[in-house]
Amino acid sequence: MNKMRVSHVLMIALMAIMSSFANADVQWLDRIAAIVDDDVILISELDNRLQTVKNNIQRAGQTAPPDDQLRKEILDMLILESIQLQMANRVGLRIDDEELNQAVTRIAAQNNMSLEQFRQALISNGSSYLELREQVRREMIIQRVQAGNVNQRIQVTEQEVDNYLKSEEGQARTSPDYRLAHVLIPVPSDASEAQRKQAKAKAEAVAKALRNGASYENVNGVQGSDLGWRKQQDLPSLFADVTSSLQDGDVSEPLQSASGYHVVQLLASRGVAELVDQTKVRHILLKTSAIRDEEQSRQLAADLRQRVKQGESFAELAKKFSEDIGSAQEGGSLGWTTPGQLVPEFEKAMDNTAVGDISPPVKSNFGWHIIKVEERRREDVTNEIRERLARRALHDRKFDQELEAWLRKIRSEAFVDEKL
Numbered sequence: 001m002n003k004m005r006v007s008h009v010l011m012i013a014l015m016a017i018m019s020s021f022a023n024a025d026v027q028w029l030d031r032i033a034a035i036v037d038d039d040v041i042l043i044s045e046l047d048n049r050l051q052t053v054k055n056n057i058q059r060a061g062q063t064a065p066p067d068d069q070l071r072k073e074i075l076d077m078l079i080l081e082s083i084q085l086q087m088a089n090r091v092g093l094r095i096d097d098e099e100l101n102q103a104v105t106r107i108a109a110q111n112n113m114s115l116e117q118f119r120q121a122l123i124s125n126g127s128s129y130l131e132l133r134e135q136v137r138r139e140m141i142i143q144r145v146q147a148g149n150v151n152q153r154i155q156v157t158e159q160e161v162d163n164y165l166k167s168e169e170g171q172a173r174t175s176p177d178y179r180l181a182h183v184l185i186p187v188p189s190d191a192s193e194a195q196r197k198q199a200k201a202k203a204e205a206v207a208k209a210l211r212n213g214a215s216y217e218n219v220n221g222v223q224g225s226d227l228g229w230r231k232q233q234d235l236p237s238l239f240a241d242v243t244s245s246l247q248d249g250d251v252s253e254p255l256q257s258a259s260g261y262h263v264v265q266l267l268a269s270r271g272v273a274e275l276v277d278q279t280k281v282r283h284i285l286l287k288t289s290a291i292r293d294e295e296q297s298r299q300l301a302a303d304l305r306q307r308v309k310q311g312e313s314f315a316e317l318a319k320k321f322s323e324d325i326g327s328a329q330e331g332g333s334l335g336w337t338t339p340g341q342l343v344p345e346f347e348k349a350m351d352n353t354a355v356g357d358i359s360p361p362v363k364s365n366f367g368w369h370i371i372k373v374e375e376r377r378r379e380d381v382t383n384e385i386r387e388r389l390a391r392r393a394l395h396d397r398k399f400d401q402e403l404e405a406w407l408r409k410i411r412s413e414a415f416v417d418e419k420l
Contacts, residue, residue: 181216183224203254203261301361
């Protein structure tokens with residue numbers, strides 16, 4: 001059979017298949033709920049999300065809106081998700097499996113489960129673990145799209161930070177947190193003077209035992225409790241008055257109230273006086289490249305270290321050789337650094353280098369470094385932390401406003417054809 005004959009047979013077969021389709025009753029497996037730019041939202045997607053939302057509302061013990069209203073709201077949400085996911089796809093934004101695994105593991109931990117226990121719990125409830133993973137991936141991508149587009153629209157000025165810190169809300173949010181243990185020695189309202197003296201003596205013995213290392217959970221036969229983290233203004237006034245005078249671990253004298261004698265121990269505090277060890281440091285960064293491999297970069301770093309030890313200026317060598325664009329023109333200066341600010345390999349080498357000395361070459365994911373430690377100090381960064389909390393609160397407030405405006409904008413600019 002020649003090629004022409006084969007083509008003729010195939011054409012006849014194709015026409016027969018098409019004819020059978022034309023004469024058959026077509027059953028649609030799915031339909032389109034909306035066309036969104038280059039994407040489509042299927043009825044099945046809408047129905048699945050609708051059922052999930054209704055189940056969540058039911059579990060929360062709330063009453064769901066009418067189906068028509070809820071269906072419309074969910075379709076609007078899916079349209080916005082589609083627009084944002086397409087934006088992510090156009091710029092190549094991805095969430096790799098390792099990062100996704102970490103996110104799902106955090107969700108499991110929030111539910112007091114291991115990852116495997118969490119997976120089994122989902123299966124037991126009739127949910128799909130793989131579908132949950134993909135939903136988490138989608139949400140992570142959308143969060144990054146939103147952050148990348150909305151954060152650049154937000155500015156928080158120094159004046160706004162100052163005004164916030166002076167406001168009632170700002171002072172409440174940035175005030176110190178205290179974690180107290182509480183032990184009560186009860187005294188009946190009709191107690192005699194002798195009974196009151198006996199209760200006070202017992203409270204004094206409890207305070208003494210706590211100072212000597214006893215646990216508040218059971219001290220001298222009395223059970224105490226952990227009041228958890230609280231702002232000073234959220235503490236009972238009897239405790240608030242004394243708390244600010246305590247250091248971490250300190251125990252109060254017995255405090256008398258109508259219910260008896262109280263002993264409080266300050267287990268921990270936050271935002272009272274945040275002292276951190278800081279290091280003033282310079283570095284020279286050498287990256288590997290097509291013209292300088294790993295060993296050559298390490299050797300050049302060692303050579304530069306030797307040149308500094310022989311009297312050459314670290315700052316001048318950094319200006320000439322360092323490939324850290326941000327610090328090279330400043331002579332390699334990174335200023336004052338705090339723990340956790342730098343990558344672990346760099347920080348470990350810095351911590352092991354004496355003041356005035358230069359570290360041997362150390363490798364990080366950025367390349368090869370030599371590090372000069374200039375000074376060390378212990379600094380109170382309480383004000384910086386308060387300002388950072390204020391700036392974050394103002395940013396979050398503006399983010400919600402700007403996000404709403406940005407979502408309206410991208411929705412109005414997208415091509416959307418709803419089929420419902």
